[in-house]
Amino acid sequence: MTLGKMALAALAGMTVPATFALAKEPQQFQASGVIDTAFDRVSANGLTAKINGQAATVHGEGAYAVQVPIAPYYQIVVEGGLIHPTVQTFGHNEIYRAICDCLQIPAIEVVARKAGRIELLFAGDAMAGRRYVEPIWGERQLIDPADPLPDIKALLEPMRPYVETADLASVNLEIVLSDRDFGNSPPKSVTFYASPALAHALADAGFDHVSLGNNHSYDLLEEGVVSTIDAVERAGLAWSGAGLNEEQALRASRLDVGGQALSLLGYVGWKGSVEPNQVAEAGKGGAAHGSDKNIAASVAREAALGRNIIAQYHGSREYSDGPTEESERRMKLAVDRGAALVASHHPHVPQGIELYNDGLIAYSSGNFLFDQYFLETHGSFVLRAWLDDGKVARAEVIPIRILDYRPVPAVGSMREAILDRLERLSAARGTRIDRNGGHGVIVPRASRAEAPLARMRGCGSGEDLLRSGDFENATYGDANDRSLKAEGGKIAFPMIGSGGHVLQLTPASNSARMTVSPSTFFRNTGGTQFEVCGSVFAPADVRLSLGHQMRQDGQGRFDALEGNPVSPAGKDTQVSGGAWHDFSITFQIDSSDRGKPLRPMLTIAATDGSLLPQVALDNLRILMRD
Known part of the structure; x- marks a missing residue:
């Protein structure tokens, strides 16, 4: 039994044996770590490290140290003019070392800024309606419909440091944005809408683009498509994946990011069994249908223009370990036609990552801002990827926990469960996920492993x-x-x-x-x-x-x-x-x-x-x- 546990027992009003002497818990800890610059072989000179906002002294080889107050979480921010800023978060108990009564932070590898390189970030399913406004089981209301913007901003705040550092950040907006229900929902089992304030909150958190290619973008028919597009444009967000007709829905969002010409496309994988269905056609609105024909044609069109293509695909079975054969074929088709990266969603749980034909496919990142109470949906990830002249040079998996229906950095056993799952599912596809501090890392040109964080003591196998x-x-x-x-x-x-x-x-x-x-x-x-x-x-x-x-x-x-x-x-x-x-x-x-x-x-x-x-x-x- 650790001294910390003994102190817990005493302070919680429990009785502990008199033979144990309780020492006063320290209020300050020496926190130390190393900034790893090996990926691009850059110098650590000029880099800074902050732990919960306190600046640490960084030495020439990248070592840093600082005294910090005890806290449940420690957020480390490493930045400097020569690198892309990076953020990692650790729980107290996973980095506390009793032998030195100190905090030891795993080495954090950084990525250099260089000509032709951009950093992208992709998050999974996001919505802010339903139980956020009308809670169940006596839970508290998280969003006040009379003034929703401050509440939605607060829900996204834990992930802001991760999102705002990217050159471009995108999320799947899986909900109609409207101030009211138009009363025109198709006969689906689940339809919902959220305040247009969600678009402003996403932009405030650092997002630049939303994918509308999903099975909820047409929940209020054409009026909902119009109100959603109007809301995201008013918030300054780019969008793709839906429209008032098939041509508009299949149109790419063309953006210049860090001097790179990007084309972002979004698709939903199925038409739906109700009428009107959920996909855009010649005379009706909806999401872009991710058929083989549509994916091949729209990706090839952008490739012919010499643009760097990112596809987002919304499909496969919910709560499953891997994509359906149809979905996998379509995502690989997008890469074969010229997409550098495919970011997928809809299963609500993480699936594996695959390096395929010089591209990267993330088969499902799971939820981001979602109100599902199924326990298996509470562990997800955000994907961060660096493109060098349009090719994936490196990617990181940032584990997140959907806690109280909001995304927060995952630590401890939740982080390990997410990474263990991704490592297992990715290895089955011939793709290795190594460790960078508390994140997973995929490097196409090399593979180097780092020892994972200390894991929770096991009971048995399973x-x-x-x-x-x-x-x-x-x-x-x-x-x-x-x-x-x-x-x-x-x-x-x-x-x-x-x-x-x-x-x-x-x-x-x-x-x-x-x-x-x-x-x-x-x-x-x-x-x-x-x-x-x-x-x-x-x-x-x-x-x-x-x-x-x-x-x-x-x-x-x-x-x-x-x-x-x-x-x-x-x-x-x-x-x-x-x-x-x-x-x-x-x-x-x-x-x-x-x-x-x-x-x-x-x-x-x-x-x-x-x-x-x-x-x-x-x-x-x-x-x-x-």
């Missing part, structure tokens, strides 16, 4: 469905984790001292037990063997028991959450009070339930039947073992 159970990414400003809920009390995520964050369970005054569980079901698990494990602290002996809920085929999510029985799962385990203890409970579901949505539920009770004291959990994992 895929961690929860991903965020070290709780280092559970809060960010006023954003709080929505992925877990508690019955019989309240949850919080305090950070106290060098031990980092924990999940603190405070039972109701008359409660003999508390149950903590995911707020909704894990989708498409595909396994039958599971393990729930982690560390627990309580001042008195407690008993841990596990149950699980299943959602049946065709059953509504809310009906299942409220009405389905909880089945016992695994053997109860008892842990002694007064210290941190590791625990593990394994369970198995019937093979007939394989692949059905699953919700494990961990109950904690005092062993003597008395009222439950305050309890803390850490390093919580929900592993799918087969």
Whole structure:
């Protein structure tokens, strides 16, 4: 048990054994790191490094150090006249080293400015309607419809430092922009719209371009297309991917960026099954249909003009590990016809990256600003890429967490889960993702690996469905984790001292037990063997028991959450009070339930039947073992 955890127990009002002496946690730490200039072999002279705004002294070989106050997150900004500014963020516990009582920041590689080089950034699906304005489950309203702009700006603020440094930044605007519902929605299961203030907030955050080639740009028919285009143009944003007819929708957004002639195209992969459908045609509006014919013709047209082409494709199956055969074929067709880079979205989860035919394809970056509560949609990434005279010279994956329906830098176990997934899915396509500090990096001409950050201690083998159970990414400003809920009390995520964050369970005054569980079901698990494990602290002996809920085929999510029985799962385990203890409970579901949505539920009770004291959990994992 670390000293930080001991301090946590004391400050949270818990009892710790008298044999442990508690030292006062330091308020300042020595933070140090190295700026790696090897990629372009530039000098570190003239570079600056700031940690949470405090300037560090940079030495000739790139080493830097500074005293900083303790904080949940440390944002490092490296800049200087000879490089593209870079930003990385780390959680306290992943860079704290007890041996020196200091912070050790992984080496951060920088990219030089040079003639013919530009930096681009691509983010996934963005919207700001629906639950942001009309929350569910008693959640707080995040956007005031009477004055939406300040609220939307605040939601985007955590990512501003990453976006505004790019020469061009683009995002998939997956919503109609309108002040009102025109009452003309096609008969789709999901339609929505957001205030035009979203366009201004995106521009304020540093975005320059939006892709409208998606399945929601036609949710309010022609009137919605007109109002959306008007809103993005008023905000000073370029756009492509939709229009009032097929010709306009397939038109590229032609921009001069850093002296490079760029053409940005956007497409949606399917017409839709309702009438009117969602794609632009000769006599109707909608999104640009990303058919083989349309992609080949529109990309070849821009290539014939000698322009550098970026395509954004919106398609494939939602929540899947990889693209459909049709979508993969179309994205590769775009590269074959001359696109340097294809950035894709729609699955709402990250998919792999592939270096293909001198181009780069990101098959799905997942969500960016989105209100989905499915837990697998909460880990995403932003893609940063550098083009040298129209060819991808380097790319970085910036892991992000959708926390409280907003994008924030991912740290700790969430960062590792995102990068692990991308490394696995990309390796299957012959593309290696190395590490640059807390980011993933892809370099076509070379490959060099850097040791990853320290990972959360494992319990067993298997895929961690929860991903965020070290709780280092559970809060960010006023954003709080929505992925877990508690019955019989309240949850919080305090950070106290060098031990980092924990999940603190405070039972109701008359409660003999508390149950903590995911707020909704894990989708498409595909396994039958599971393990729930982690560390627990309580001042008195407690008993841990596990149950699980299943959602049946065709059953509504809310009906299942409220009405389905909880089945016992695994053997109860008892842990002694007064210290941190590791625990593990394994369970198995019937093979007939394989692949059905699953919700494990961990109950904690005092062993003597008395009222439950305050309890803390850490390093919580929900592993799918087969």
